[in-house]
Amino acid sequence: MVSIKDVAKHAGVAISTVSKVLNNYPNVSEDTKKKVNEAVKELNFLPNSVAAALSSKQAGRVALLINLNTRTQAIDEIDMRYISGAINKAAELGLDVNTFFFSMFEDMTEDEIVRYLCSQRIHGIIICGLSQNDTVLQNILRSQVFKAVVVDAPIVNESTSCVSIDQEKAQYDVAKKTVMDNKCKNILYIAGKQNGYVTEERLKGIRRLAQELDMDLLIREGEFSEKKAREITFQEARKRDIVVCASDLMAIGAMRALMEMDIFRPVCGFDGITLMGYAGKQMNTVRQDFKRIASEAAKELKRLLEGGDGQQIVLDYELVRMKYTDVLA
Amino acid sequence: MVSIKDVAKHAGVAISTVSKVLNNYPNVSEDTKKKVNEAVKELNFLPNSVAAALSSKQAGRVALLINLNTRTQAIDEIDMRYISGAINKAAELGLDVNTFFFSMFEDMTEDEIVRYLCSQRIHGIIICGLSQNDTVLQNILRSQVFKAVVVDAPIVNESTSCVSIDQEKAQYDVAKKTVMDNKCKNILYIAGKQNGYVTEERLKGIRRLAQELDMDLLIREGEFSEKKAREITFQEARKRDIVVCASDLMAIGAMRALMEMDIFRPVCGFDGITLMGYAGKQMNTVRQDFKRIASEAAKELKRLLEGGDGQQIVLDYELVRMKYTDVLA
DNA sequence: ATATGGTTGGAAATCGTTTTCCTGATTATA
DNA sequence: TATAATCAGGAAAACGATTTCCAACCATAT
Numbered sequence: 001m002v003s004i005k006d007v008a009k010h011a012g013v014a015i016s017t018v019s020k021v022l023n024n025y026p027n028v029s030e031d032t033k034k035k036v037n038e039a040v041k042e043l044n045f046l047p048n049s050v051a052a053a054l055s056s057k058q059a060g061r062v063a064l065l066i067n068l069n070t071r072t073q074a075i076d077e078i079d080m081r082y083i084s085g086a087i088n089k090a091a092e093l094g095l096d097v098n099t100f101f102f103s104m105f106e107d108m109t110e111d112e113i114v115r116y117l118c119s120q121r122i123h124g125i126i127i128c129g130l131s132q133n134d135t136v137l138q139n140i141l142r143s144q145v146f147k148a149v150v151v152d153a154p155i156v157n158e159s160t161s162c163v164s165i166d167q168e169k170a171q172y173d174v175a176k177k178t179v180m181d182n183k184c185k186n187i188l189y190i191a192g193k194q195n196g197y198v199t200e201e202r203l204k205g206i207r208r209l210a211q212e213l214d215m216d217l218l219i220r221e222g223e224f225s226e227k228k229a230r231e232i233t234f235q236e237a238r239k240r241d242i243v244v245c246a247s248d249l250m251a252i253g254a255m256r257a258l259m260e261m262d263i264f265r266p267v268c269g270f271d272g273i274t275l276m277g278y279a280g281k282q283m284n285t286v287r288q289d290f291k292r293i294a295s296e297a298a299k300e301l302k303r304l305l306e307g308g309d310g311q312q313i314v315l316d317y318e319l320v321r322m323k324y325t326d327v328l329a
Numbered sequence: 330m331v332s333i334k335d336v337a338k339h340a341g342v343a344i345s346t347v348s349k350v351l352n353n354y355p356n357v358s359e360d361t362k363k364k365v366n367e368a369v370k371e372l373n374f375l376p377n378s379v380a381a382a383l384s385s386k387q388a389g390r391v392a393l394l395i396n397l398n399t400r401t402q403a404i405d406e407i408d409m410r411y412i413s414g415a416i417n418k419a420a421e422l423g424l425d426v427n428t429f430f431f432s433m434f435e436d437m438t439e440d441e442i443v444r445y446l447c448s449q450r451i452h453g454i455i456i457c458g459l460s461q462n463d464t465v466l467q468n469i470l471r472s473q474v475f476k477a478v479v480v481d482a483p484i485v486n487e488s489t490s491c492v493s494i495d496q497e498k499a500q501y502d503v504a505k506k507t508v509m510d511n512k513c514k515n516i517l518y519i520a521g522k523q524n525g526y527v528t529e530e531r532l533k534g535i536r537r538l539a540q541e542l543d544m545d546l547l548i549r550e551g552e553f554s555e556k557k558a559r560e561i562t563f564q565e566a567r568k569r570d571i572v573v574c575a576s577d578l579m580a581i582g583a584m585r586a587l588m589e590m591d592i593f594r595p596v597c598g599f600d601g602i603t604l605m606g607y608a609g610k611q612m613n614t615v616r617q618d619f620k621r622i623a624s625e626a627a628k629e630l631k632r633l634l635e636g637g638d639g640q641q642i643v644l645d646y647e648l649v650r651m652k653y654t655d656v657l658a
Numbered sequence: 659a660t661a662t663g664g665t666t667g668g669a670a671a672t673c674g675t676t677t678t679c680c681t682g683a684t685t686a687t688a
Numbered sequence: 689t690a691t692a693a694t695c696a697g698g699a700a701a702a703c704g705a706t707t708t709c710c711a712a713c714c715a716t717a718t
Contacts (some may be wrong), residue, residue, distance in 0.1 A: 004704065004705060005704075005705095013668085015669090015704090016706080016707075019707080020707095026665095027665060027667085028666070029666065044444075046444050047704085048703085048704050049448055049449055050383045050450050051704035051706090053379045053705090054672095054675085054703090054704080055672075055673055055704075055705040055706040056673085068413060072603060072656060074406070074603045074656060077405040077406075080402070084397060087428055087429070088432070091429070096449070098425070101413060104417065115375050119378055120425070230657070277403075278581075279607075328559070334674075334675095342697075344675085345698065345699080346697055349676095349696095349697085351675095352676080356696060356697080357696070358695090376674085377675065380673070380676090383673090383675070383705085384677080386676090
């Protein structure tokens with residue numbers, strides 16, 4: 001393997017000069033720059049990133065922590081968007097990404113996790129799917145050992161940023177649109193899982209809507225489960241004008257139940273996953289651009305690593321109506 | 330950051346001794362081992378993996394190359410299983426994994442890709458989704474610069490292994506079962522994409538079946554597209570007893586078409602993705618354990634990196650019948 | 659002609675390990 | 689008892705970059 005030393009010899013300059021050229025330092029004449037660059041070309045030299053990392057100590061190594069949804073593979077799509085968004089952007093920014101899953105740390109203590117990540121020379125992390133009761137990771141973030149960007153959890157401090165859409169407003173918007181279009185008088189809301197940040201925000205949204213329109217609002221906890229939503233729908237939907245769900249998966253469960261009950265109720269979901277196209281009937285939902293979210297997270301992490309302060313980033317969403325022909329495009 | 334030097338000083342031994350203890354070398358007395366381990370504990374020392382990698386040169390760094398399906402996010406599930414399977418296993422084996430997507434290399438030449446991976450100090454790669462006409466990557470494999478394991482492509486040489494199920498037999502099996510159960514006389518086969526390895530193998534399988542049972546076989550190319558399969562079904566299914574598809578996604582397209590035509594034909598798919606549960610009707614399919622496939626690939630790569638020779642690995646599959654209630658479990 | 663200041667490029671230290679020798683000391687063998 | 693063989697542990701040279709510091713050089717101002 002050809003090293004910087006070989007390049008230096010071949011170009012007839014010192015090692016340090018080569019390094020300077022490679023890293024665009026000032027104080028190098030155009031002349032020597034050219035000599036070095038030629039030598040690099042001729043010898044087919046590529047810098048050893050490991051050595052560079054060791055030497056410069058700012059490795060730019062980043063961990064992508066994904067809380068793989070274990071509930072159903074039907075929504076792998078979301079995790080996949082997170083992963084591809086983060087990895088692509090990070091590569092573009094010259095960050096070296098290692099992907100991990102929460103499950104790997106399941107039975108580790110805070111200390112062990114920190115030690116493990118440190119031994120991997122991780123300096124920054126992107127966290128997708130952190131739940132409010134995951135105290136272990138929360139403590140790690142609080143300790144500020146790492147620069148971090150959290151998706152969909154409201155954690156901001158000196159070295160931690162978060163990125164998300166406005167969950168409250170999105171829930172309000174999609175429900176309002178559906179209610180208006182269908183002239184509903186009361187609402188069945190199938191919420192997410194207790195204590196989750198997005199669950200709470202979306203609840204606020206639907207409550208605001210109900211209050212504003214002076215509608216009766218029945219809230220049941222669906223735990224983001226298709227099955228649970230299905231059951232709740234069987235129990236409650238007859239007496240209700242609309243079923244608003246805190247996730248697409250639950251919306252699908254609700255819709256199938258309604259079809260089996262052979263009654264019509266408008267249903268709206270949240271997320272905008274492809275599976276919505278297969279639900280049998282059209283539904284309104286909030287399309288989140290998960291790829292963009294992760295990509296922004298990567299960008300933000302880069303900023304933090306370069307010394308920026310933590311902040312909250314809020315991204316757009318889109319109200320859409322999903323049907324089978326969409327997925328055929 | 331506390332280094333091996335500090336540990337050595339604290340334990341009253343030489344740096345090399347600490348290193349030996351850490352790496353379980355022989356020729357260290359229990360006594361000094363204990364001293365060193367205590368020092369490690371007390372100082373909360375964790376080895377710098379970057380320095381270790383630089384020094385030992387056998388970084389064990391591995392690239393996971395995923396050819397993200399761009400067709401539809403409905404089958405992200407497959408890529409996700411590949412990723413989680415490979416990453417989890419690799420972590421367990423102590424391999425350091427970097428995930429890349431084919432799209433990143435789209436407009437790079439062979440040389441550039443090799444150079445890029447080398448600069449990342451990648452020694453081994455796992456490739457998922459390599460197509461037969463991707464000559465760039467094929468050449469890289471042929472050049473044997475890297476140890477590699479390829480999923481679903483029959484490439485074996487000194488430093489390359491492949492892992493896959495027996496595609497031919499699986500297609501034969503699932504089609505035979507469906508044909509038998511429904512007493513069909515002729516077959517509409519919706520094939521994959523021309524020149525693909527799995528496409529060819531599955532074709533062999535269905536041909537063998539047709540020949541063996543002396544059935545008429547109409548083959549149309551579905552290109553793994555739901556839409557295409559849908560169109561083909563509209564055109565051809567009326568005159569046929571069964572629709573055998575080379576992928577679940579196509580099977581879903583076919584099934585929806587049949588439902589719209591309001592005729593019944595048995596349909597069978599291939600892959601075993603969750604989406605099958607949402608198709609509306611039950612279908613037979615071949616369940617591939619993608620996670621296991623990737624996990625075996627990681628294990629095999631480790632073996633190659635340790636000097637083993639390339640080989641072909643064939644894994645099991647399972648015939649299943651998928652329905653909506655399955656996905657609710 | 660000398661002092662001053664700004665470029666340019668090289669020498670050498672450094673990052674934190676691994677690994678190769680090498681030296682004593684201890685044990686086994688003849 | 690002499691000699692060989694084994695073993696524990698240390699010194700120092702890698703690994704391949706980055707970075708600091710310094711010397712040499714040139715131009716400009718005095």
